[in-house]
Amino acid sequence: MNRKVLLVGLGIAAPLLLLLGFGFRHDPQIVESPLIGKPAPNFRLADLDGNVVDLADLRGQPVIINFWATYCVPCWVEHPLLMEGARRWHGQIAFLGIVFQDDPDLIEEFNAENGSWGPSLVDDGGRVAIAYGVYGPPETFFIDRDGVIVDKAIGAVSPDQLLDVANRLLAQPAEATG
């Protein structure tokens, strides 16, 4: 009888443990983007000064798009790194910031205090954030010369990830773009 109870217990517990084990392998806050490997949705947005940026115009150059806001603490954390990245790869990689549900005045104030690593584009209505499937700031999309999203960072981007993806983007030969 004890053996039978053990078997029943194992029969029920083992699959459940297997499922739990599978679940624990993933951070529930991190949802893989289905957009990796797909063409980046094109957009046309104006920055705080009214200068219009069209993503299509940047085809042929790697682009890093960062959705951010002043109320987002990880955005402050990654700000110096993005500043350094924009300096290091100036003219090689385009850095674009898209303001995620924030007041343009606060953005302007933040940039005046901390410096700016790229244009802060205003996404009225949040349509661009929806097109990129943004759950919350900061999220960073890495786009290659062909306009394809090759990677995405959720939360503050790390120096290792930025360096690794930037090197990959720059390693793509410019003449291979179509």
Next chain:
Amino acid sequence: MRRSGSTPRPDRRRSTSSAVLLALFAAFFFAAAAWAWAQPPAAQPDLLPPPAEGEGRQGLGIEASHELGDPLGRPLAGAELDQAVAGVAAEIRCPKCQALSIADSGAQSAQAMREQARSLLAAGYTREQVVGYFEQRYGEFVLLKPRARGLNLIVFGAPASIVLVGGLLVVRRLRRRRQGGDEALEPYLQQVEQETTT
């Protein structure tokens, strides 16, 4: 003739068959989980053709319609549109407050998504196209009701399997209890058999 003393006891046979049943169930469950795990995600309809040259330059923002293709339905308006928006919104998870649908959430993201759904439905896109649009952007996680495929099949199949196996175990138990009465008479029946044959 009654069985001899060397025949395996019925309770042992039943115990063995129960164990085999459970082992089969566990094996089936493991096999289903392994199969589902190994399955590649189902290909989604290609809603993301590369934008054509010059598209989306008329105004600021982004044109979802360029990525959705042609509307497959008819443009909705008024109460019909409100109802359709509510239907779509009830199916989509709010990305900010993940336990709520965008219909129930007051978050700015949810509001933006409701507005997006409204403009697409008003332009003639069908419910499936609009839900598919959000799924393509956010992944399957954005659907409050997961699709019945891959690992999700376990969620759909497990309750039925558990009820089935539980039912079989109950039936087996009841049968055993009923047969248990006959077994209690076994020594007396053997005695009668012996006495009548001698």
